[in-house]
Amino acid sequence: MLQSAWASATFTKKFMLSAFAVSTVFLVSYVIYHIRVGHVVFQGQGWIRTFYLVLLTSHTILAIVIVPLILITLLRAWMEKFDKHRIIARWTLPLWFYVCVTGVIVYLMVYQIYVGKSN
16 A cells, blocks of 8 residues: 555656646747747637637636746645645646646637638
């Protein structure tokens, strides 16, 4: 039983550090892309534009909020303060998932579904 708990904790630690690393690489690449390309305008019109703007606003606000939450959650786990880690992780994980999923939806809407006409 002790071996199984240790293996589970080791797996979880590797999994969460990998998720953090991939998210960090994505964030850096995203910032570099937008520094080089600039503002990209959503081409959809009507109700879908309103939906997009609400989705983008919630995504952007929570993407800003999630960064310190992730850092605090990881720090508490790293320092083995698991009681405090669990409290904040209950908020961090679902918000992180929401930001990830809405980011993909925003990407699909801007770059795949409502693509502007080229001249």
